[in-house]
Amino acid sequence: MATEKTSIFSPELAARFDRLVTIYPVRRSALIPMLLYAQDEVGYISDAVVSEIAERIGIKDHDVRSVLSYYSMLRTKPAGKYNVQVCTNISCMLRDGYGIMEHCKKRLGIGHKGVTPDGLFSLEEVECIGACCWAPAIQVNYDFYDNLTTEKLDQVLDDYQAGRGKVTV
Structure with a gap:
């Protein structure tokens, strides 16, 4: 059998x-x-x-x-429900990608590869997400956000935190 x-x-x-x-x-x-x-x-x-x-x-x-x-996109530890990837490659860096990353760190209270205590968000600095013409940019799971400012970033994070998912900023 x-x-x-x-x-x-x-x-x-x-x-x-x-x-x-x-x-x-x-x-x-x-x-x-x-x-x-x-x-x-x-x-x-x-x-x-x-x-x-x-x-x-x-x-x-x-x-x-x-x-x-x-491959850095493969994880051996659980990520948050919403994995925030901040691009800091040259185009994003020149348009404040590091500022966006620092704002995320402060706002979420975690660093690179960190996960918030509630498991809602994880954060990682990535080399490139292919949005150079619209820098600075982030990716949340498979959703892209570009031409970011800290205000737009806060709106994106607020919407995910409220369970609204993909938003247009």
Whole structure:
């Protein structure tokens, strides 16, 4: 009698993973998409996530960990419900990206890679989010905000704190 393997992922994500490993010429090429999808569902890349993805691809856990350690967008610790990424690359830096980052630190009471005590916000300084023409910019989860001032930033954070999500500033 065959036993059905249990997964830490939802049935939908497990099915997506089953498909992903078939569409690449080399199964290992599915690793980064799988890690990103897993992070979206679980919130971070846990030991259990590493083990199951390694097994699904047919590689060793340490192979997954070496990729995981390279990419800054992959987290090994839980982030807040709203992950605020502040760009401080050259265009944003020249238009007060560091000021925006400092304002976030003060406003949220956390530093780079920190999480607020209530788990609502996490904060990270990132190299580039591809919004150079509209600097300074931030990304909250998958939502972008550009041409920011500290006032606009406060409005964005207030709206997320109130549970209104994506807002236009």
